[in-house]
Amino acid sequence: MSSSSCLPSVAPGDPSWWFSDALKAEKGRPDSAPLSGLIAVDVAIVGGGFTGLWTALALKERAPHLSIALIEAGRCGSGASGKNGGKVSGYWGSLAGMEANIGADGALAVARAGARAQDAIRAFATAPGRDVWWRDGASIRVSASPAQDAKIKGYVETAKRLGVPDIAHELTPEQVASYCRSPVFRGGVYLAEGATVHPARLARALRQAVIEAGISVYENTPMVGLDSGDPSRISTPAGAITAREVVLATNIELAKRPDVKAHVSVFSSFALMTEPAPDRLAAMGWDGDEGLADMRMFVHYFRKTVDGRVLMGSGSGPIAFAANTADPSLTTDTASAVRAEKGLRRLLPGLGDVGIAKIWGGGIDVSSDRLPFFRTVPGTRIHYGCGYSGHGVNPTYIGGQCLASLVLGAKDDWAGLPLCTRTLPSLPPEPFRAVGGRLVRWGIIGCEEAEERDHVAGPTMRAAAAIPKLFGLRIGTR
Template sequence: MASYRLALPAAAPEGDRSFWLRDLGAGPATPPFAGEAACDVAIVGGGYTGLWTALRLKEQAPELRVTILEADFCGSGASGRNGGQVHSWFAELDLLTRLVGAEEALALCHATAEAIEELAELQASGTIDMDLRLDGWLWTASARAQEGAWEPAADLCRKAGEADRLRPVGAEEIRRRTGSGASYMGVVEPRAGTVQPAKLALGLRALALSRGVAIHERSPVSEIVSGRPCRLQTPGGTLQAGKVVIASNAWAAALPELSRYLYVVDSQIVATEPVAETLDRLGWTGGESICDAQAHVLYYQRTRGGRVVFGRGSGNVAYGNRFGAAFNRRPDGGADNLRELSRVYPELRGVKIAADWSGPIDCSAAHLPVFGSLTGEPDILFGVGFNGTGIAQTPVAGRILASLVLGQDDRWSRSGLVGLARRQTLPPEPVRTLGARLVRRAIRIRNDLEIENRSPGPLVRWLSSLTPGR
């Protein structure tokens, strides 16, 4: 019997929550856990991963008693504050192939493409209104150094007979579809696009409740004690469970074993006031999701309401994977994002910003989500490390975790992502964070130079190449 202490999240105040959540007036819909109870499977975390896992379990074993314990409310973490971009793993086919082999890599890519179709069916049937628009995902270059970043994945797609998954696009098509001349070449994944991520999270919560999943929000888990059964401690009481799934995103990194595989950064996003007339004039009328090929990637979309949601990777690195309220919002109001927004869309220079927010992201050394059980604890499972990409990936994660919970021997439990974490570990502190901050600073310098088609020096090039898993 062992005890595992979990970090208690610092919930963002209303003014620091994402535009997506604030626009819906999102909040808890279920009571906090109280007293003593028992279930077959307890899931720690009510974001996409936890909700999809619960739904997959109910699909396969409707009789299971499944309980989700969520520290704040479902979707209040990364699931409700991301950029709303929906694309498959075909853009990661080269990374997947290197880490899990060609056959498994292609199977995982197809699984995420199937997950997109599942989202489309949920939308079309009226089950979940998530503002899904499958108008394509564009991965582009706006500087010479970014050219061809997609080529390793696109080449493997062509060799696998999947050339249409990442189709080349040129400057004219990019401008026509995005209204911007900043990028001039790239690829498009046609069956991809955007959602309102908080709508998806709250819709999954409602779907899980309708299928008999017990959900308790405002119920942070402070401790898990292994055993038969396991015990989960919350402020209101104790839940006993035959199996436990840790699906708490960045907060899972507080566990010493998972901390060896994960590092936590923040990512910042801004949402403009409605500027539909300007965007219409530029020709940006669709629901495409767009990324560039910087190492600290830009990602953006036009919302149904005519706003631009514009995000950038990078951000602070949490020392020892400890972070608090400072990760919920940066004090600069999104200045870095605004600078890049003005470069990509000069016509929006000076536009009013309706909301800016940030938050912690769990990144794995493998740059892919990782699954397994804690060492010596077959009843305590985890699925973490989504690296900011999860809308089409978490439905697949739910299948993997459900198979592990049910003890099945199938394609999901045998996935190459199961056990991958132990092959991709990070150095101890303080080397990890000091090194990460140095590398990320070098990446920022390199990005800023290369976006102007200038070349960084050899030291910056070397340091910026040391990103884990690449």
């Protein structure tokens, strides 16, 4: 049974279920005061999500003498970091795409950096006194239509070819059912590296760790101006910061910058959280802590929580024109919310009449090759990181280490990653980028929905879906 007609409303500015729950758990802990007046520090960080917070901790760990200030436009963790699905894994499942874009050696280097990040996040999340719902569990990709079956062997064959056969194992339908039973699940791929976490609680725990490390945190303090120099100057509504080094960790807002906009497009993703239904999960045999996803290009990603809820997300939200991050459709598109709910009912019919507690949307900074990048603006000491492409929890730790290395001028393994050094492909300019992207999105959604009905989409939809491959683009190709 579908309840699309009575989904919770999706309103601008609404927090995610995660963030509301995290604040409840803090029992009234006050926000950090906004910045007032002029301060001078060695390093100023703009953005209080995962990237900014991990960067602050990395810098303090490597160079304890540095004075550091971090500003956040809202509350730390209230943006993308507190809205995502909370599935934590690195890049072993992305080897094929990375190999095509940065070569086999580069792909393996990034995947191994992700493994280091996984260990480090686990150590932080499981430290005594931190309740961030960390649960180790594999990452499983499932085929949910005959058309998706062909993708399974690609994971396994790529891992074997690159000399890491143990990271990906093909699953039969019976083996998939041993993890979670659904009448639409077919075969799948088991990726050993995986975990789930409460992302907003993790962000708030990072905030607390940053404060305890002696770093000044100013919430409800947006950056309204940035002048590069020696030092650079950041203006805020009631104050300013001068700093020798500046780190910009502002997610989709970076897509507006001239040095970034050619390489990033602003997409969106929508997710819902069900009411608790532990008995239904038990009936489906979903007893472990695996995170799952289907094999659509506009993927459905799903995981359970420690209190018996299920999060279902759909990466099929609207595309903003000219990186307009204020476009209300990025957070309020009803059609995208309905797709997430339909994904829940189709993929997990055992939850067919379970209520929806909350639904929300948010922008995604999708890079031109689906990998993040970390750079220093030429001629300045301004550094930035973005382009996570919907794969943020694990890679933001990598981002924090890379940005710390750029700030410190370290020639280390982090700064040597392709994430810091590769030549970035460019996307088409506007209006072709957004208009073409929307056409491709329409075609792919239509093709994938038809495939799930075991039908073939019409020729116009198929032609639209084929545009990225036809023009040699590295995103949007099926």
